[in-house]
Amino acid sequence: DIVMTQSPLSLPVTVGEPASISCRSSQSLLHSNGFKYLSWYLQKPGKSPQLLIYLSSNRASGVPDRFSGSGSGTDFTLKISRVEAEDVGVYYCMQSLQSPFTFGPGTKVDI
Amino acid sequence: QVLLVQSGAELKKPGASVKVSCKASGYPFTSHPVHWVRQVPGQSLEWMGWINPGNGMTKYSQKFQGRVTMIRDTSTTTVYMELRSLRPEDTSVYYCAKYYGVWESFDFWGQGSLVTVSS
Numbered sequence: 001d002i003v004m005t006q007s008p009l010s011l012p013v014t015v016g017e018p019a020s021i022s023c024r025s026s027q028s029l030l031h032s033n034g035f036k037y038l039s040w041y042l043q044k045p046g047k048s049p050q051l052l053i054y055l056s057s058n059r060a061s062g063v064p065d066r067f068s069g070s071g072s073g074t075d076f077t078l079k080i081s082r083v084e085a086e087d088v089g090v091y092y093c094m095q096s097l098q099s100p101f102t103f104g105p106g107t108k109v110d111i
Numbered sequence: 112q113v114l115l116v117q118s119g120a121e122l123k124k125p126g127a128s129v130k131v132s133c134k135a136s137g138y139p140f141t142s143h144p145v146h147w148v149r150q151v152p153g154q155s156l157e158w159m160g161w162i163n164p165g166n167g168m169t170k171y172s173q174k175f176q177g178r179v180t181m182i183r184d185t186s187t188t189t190v191y192m193e194l195r196s197l198r199p200e201d202t203s204v205y206y207c208a209k210y211y212g213v214w215e216s217f218d219f220w221g222q223g224s225l226v227t228v229s230s
Contacts, residue, residue: 035215037215039214039216039217041217048220048221048223049156049206049208049217050220051216051218054215055214058214060214060216092155092156094216094217096216099172100173103156103157104155105155
């Protein structure tokens with residue numbers, strides 16, 4: 001199975017300041033089609049996860065442009081250019097390159 | 112709009128089975144796989160498997176193979192996940208999620224169904 005790790009596991013942030021979360025996979029997530037099968041989700045308190053970023057660097061519909069994703073085959077980053085109060089919650093990365101799909105442990109972001 | 116509405120909370124005894132439903136609406140039901148993901152409260156997310164509502168084909172995580180069954184009812188656009196031989200460590204929130212193949216990710220999630228296993 002592909003193991004996903006994240007750092008940090010806890011991230012205190014300040015409104016208006018940037019924030020960054022790292023995600024690493026134990027194997028390359030680069031598919032032969034050139035896409036990296038890595039997505040990011042935010043789980044707000046008491047809610048279901050919601051998709052933020054797909055295929056490593058593409059914002060999902062309705063996601064504010066302060067969120068951006070980047071990465072190589074095994075190292076990925078989610079950046080928030082200016083944190084807003086509504087961004088608190090737990091952020092997860094997930095690989096969908098091969099079964100079983102696996103998630104990172106999560107990064108808890110709070111103000 | 113796309114909605115995945117799941118069944119309510121369940122309390123089960125060890126050794127029993129649970130069947131969680133996920134009613135889909137707002138998109139072509141047979142065109143997108145539905146996956147199941149569970150989450151022990153306070154912990155990360157764990158993928159369980161998926162079903163293709165178009166043909167009923169399934170793929171399960173090896174961890175749950177033999178204990179889980181996913182089926183679909185196209186007449187009611189509902190997917191079901193049954194987990195058998197429940198143990199206390201199966202206490203989790205179970206989510207269904209629509210997989211969007213173009214994005215290779217889960218673009219919509221159900222609200223979650225808490226299953227508690229306790230004697």
